[in-house]
Amino acid sequence: MKSNVIIKSIILDTICLLYVLLFVYAAVSKFLDFENFQVQLGQSPLLSAFAEWVSWAVPIIELSIVLLLIIRKWRNFGLIAALFLMSMFTSYIFIILNYSSFVPCSCGGILEKMGWNAHLIFNIVFIVLAVLALALEGKSNNNNSIAKKRLTFFKSSAISILSGGAIMAILFLSSEEIIHHENPFIRRYPQHPIMLTHTTDLKFNSYYFAGYVDNRMYLGNYTDPLHVLSVDTNLRHRQVLKISFDSKNIPFKMVKIVVRKPYVYLMDGRVPAIFMGKTTDWKITKELKGSPYFTLAEPVDSTRILFRSNNGKNLAHVIGVFTSDSVSKIKYNTDLLQQQLDGVFDTDGMLLYGDKLQKMVYLYYYRNEFIVADKYSGLVRRGHTIDTITKAKIKVSYLKNGTERKMTAPPQTVNAHATISGGLLFVHSKIKGRYEDDKLWDQASIIDVYDLQKKTYLLSFPIYGIEDKKLQSFFVTTTHLxxxxGNQLVVYELKSILKKEINMLESTAF
Structure with a gap:
C-alpha cells in the first residue's frame, strides 16, 4: 500500500516537473525573442487584434503557473491553471488547422521546432498528464470523502478544458471581426500566397500593363506607343504587335494603349483623342469623337469611357463619363472626389475598372480611402485601406497669382499602385503596419488585398525587389500576378488562398 502511494507521488511530482520545465522554457524563449514573438502573434489569424496584451500575458501566466506548481500547498491550483492554459493552446492549434483562413508561421518556443499537427498531439499528451495529475492530487488529500474528491476532480477538469476552449473560440471570432472590419493596422501574412515562376529581361523600363486577353499579357511602351509586346504565362512565346493607325498629323503628347477584349484603345487626354479598333487585326478604325480633356481614362465598352479631368472648381479633379454614341455626351459627378486641401494634389490617385465587377474604383495616393462607383460614375460606397492616414500629408504652394500650384515638400504616399482581379482589390501600400519587420520593408513591396464585395481586408504579401530595383507596377489575373x-517582367502563380477568393467572387454578383 505504501509503495503505491510512493509511486503515485513520484508520478505526480514528475508531471509537475514536466510542466515546470515546459512553461519555464516557453516563457523564457518568448521574452528572449519578444519582438519576434509579438510580430508572429500580430500575424496570427486568431490573435492579431489582441497581440499587444497577449504577448505579455502568456509568458507571465506561464511563469505564474510555475510558481504555483513548485509550492506544494498551491499545486492543485497550479495544475488546474496549467490544464486551462494548455486547453487554450490546444484549441488555438485546432482552430488554426481547421477553421482559419490560413496557417501562419510558428509563435516561438517549442512550437518553432515542431509542425502544427505534431504540436497538437504534444499538447493533448500534456492535457492527459494534467488530468492524471489532478486525479492523483485529489487522492493524496485524505481529508475528503471519495465521492467529494471525484466530483471536485471532474468539475475542475471539465471547467478548465471547456473554459479554455471557449475563451479561445471567443478570441478567434472577435479577432476576425476586428481585423476584417475594424482593422487596427495589423497585416496578415499567410505562408506563400504567391510563388515566383518566371522572369524575363525586357531591356527597357518604359513598359506598362495594357491589358490581359485569352491568357496573354499585353504591355504598352511609352517610348514606342504603336508597338505592343504580347507574352504568354510562361514567358516563352513573345510577340511584338504593330498597331495600324493613321495619326492624321494629330499632335499627340502622351499616348496610352489599353487592351480590353475585343478592343484595343489608343488614348491621349492632352489632345484630347480616343481611338479604338479590334484585337483581331490591331487596326485602329474608329474615333470616339467629342472626347473631353482628361488626365486618366478607363474604357468601359465600345462607346463609354470613365475619366478624370481638371474641370472641377478651381481646376480641381473630377470624375466623369464620356459616351460617344449618335450624340456625344459628357457627364460629371462632382461629388465623388472629396477635397481636403487644394482639390488637385490631395485628390490625386488611380482610376481602375473591373470588367467582372462592372465597377469603377478610384484609390487616392495620399490617404487611406478608395471610392467604388458604377459604370455611370454613380457612387456605390466609400472604403478605406487599413493604414491610419486619413488626411493627405502634403504641402502646396500657389504661384503666379494663384494660377499655378506645386508641392513644396515630398508627399507621404499611402497607396502607390493598385489593380483589380475578380472582386479583389490589390493595393501596393507604402505605410508600414504594426508588428512588421524593417528588413522586410527594405527588401520588398507590400501588397494588401481587399474583398470589395464583403468590404473586408483579407491578407497581405511581399513582392521582393531584384537587386536594387523595387516594384514599379503590377497586374493580377485569376491565376497569376x-x-x-526595373527592366524585369516577373510572373508569380497565385496559390489556392487567392485563387479561391477570386473564383468565388467571380461567380457571385457584386
Whole structure:
C-alpha cells in the first residue's frame, strides 16, 4: 500500500516537473525573442487584434503557473491553471488547422521546432498528464470523502478544458471581426500566397500593363506607343504587335494603349483623342469623337469611357463619363472626389475598372480611402485601406497669382499602385503596419488585398525587389500576378488562398 502511494507521488511530482520545465522554457524563449514573438502573434489569424496584451500575458501566466506548481500547498491550483492554459493552446492549434483562413508561421518556443499537427498531439499528451495529475492530487488529500474528491476532480477538469476552449473560440471570432472590419493596422501574412515562376529581361523600363486577353499579357511602351509586346504565362512565346493607325498629323503628347477584349484603345487626354479598333487585326478604325480633356481614362465598352479631368472648381479633379454614341455626351459627378486641401494634389490617385465587377474604383495616393462607383460614375460606397492616414500629408504652394500650384515638400504616399482581379482589390501600400519587420520593408513591396464585395481586408504579401530595383507596377489575373521590377517582367502563380477568393467572387454578383 505504501509503495503505491510512493509511486503515485513520484508520478505526480514528475508531471509537475514536466510542466515546470515546459512553461519555464516557453516563457523564457518568448521574452528572449519578444519582438519576434509579438510580430508572429500580430500575424496570427486568431490573435492579431489582441497581440499587444497577449504577448505579455502568456509568458507571465506561464511563469505564474510555475510558481504555483513548485509550492506544494498551491499545486492543485497550479495544475488546474496549467490544464486551462494548455486547453487554450490546444484549441488555438485546432482552430488554426481547421477553421482559419490560413496557417501562419510558428509563435516561438517549442512550437518553432515542431509542425502544427505534431504540436497538437504534444499538447493533448500534456492535457492527459494534467488530468492524471489532478486525479492523483485529489487522492493524496485524505481529508475528503471519495465521492467529494471525484466530483471536485471532474468539475475542475471539465471547467478548465471547456473554459479554455471557449475563451479561445471567443478570441478567434472577435479577432476576425476586428481585423476584417475594424482593422487596427495589423497585416496578415499567410505562408506563400504567391510563388515566383518566371522572369524575363525586357531591356527597357518604359513598359506598362495594357491589358490581359485569352491568357496573354499585353504591355504598352511609352517610348514606342504603336508597338505592343504580347507574352504568354510562361514567358516563352513573345510577340511584338504593330498597331495600324493613321495619326492624321494629330499632335499627340502622351499616348496610352489599353487592351480590353475585343478592343484595343489608343488614348491621349492632352489632345484630347480616343481611338479604338479590334484585337483581331490591331487596326485602329474608329474615333470616339467629342472626347473631353482628361488626365486618366478607363474604357468601359465600345462607346463609354470613365475619366478624370481638371474641370472641377478651381481646376480641381473630377470624375466623369464620356459616351460617344449618335450624340456625344459628357457627364460629371462632382461629388465623388472629396477635397481636403487644394482639390488637385490631395485628390490625386488611380482610376481602375473591373470588367467582372462592372465597377469603377478610384484609390487616392495620399490617404487611406478608395471610392467604388458604377459604370455611370454613380457612387456605390466609400472604403478605406487599413493604414491610419486619413488626411493627405502634403504641402502646396500657389504661384503666379494663384494660377499655378506645386508641392513644396515630398508627399507621404499611402497607396502607390493598385489593380483589380475578380472582386479583389490589390493595393501596393507604402505605410508600414504594426508588428512588421524593417528588413522586410527594405527588401520588398507590400501588397494588401481587399474583398470589395464583403468590404473586408483579407491578407497581405511581399513582392521582393531584384537587386536594387523595387516594384514599379503590377497586374493580377485569376491565376497569376505580373510585376514590372526595373527592366524585369516577373510572373508569380497565385496559390489556392487567392485563387479561391477570386473564383468565388467571380461567380457571385457584386
Amino acid at each position: 505580373y510585376a514590372l521590377i
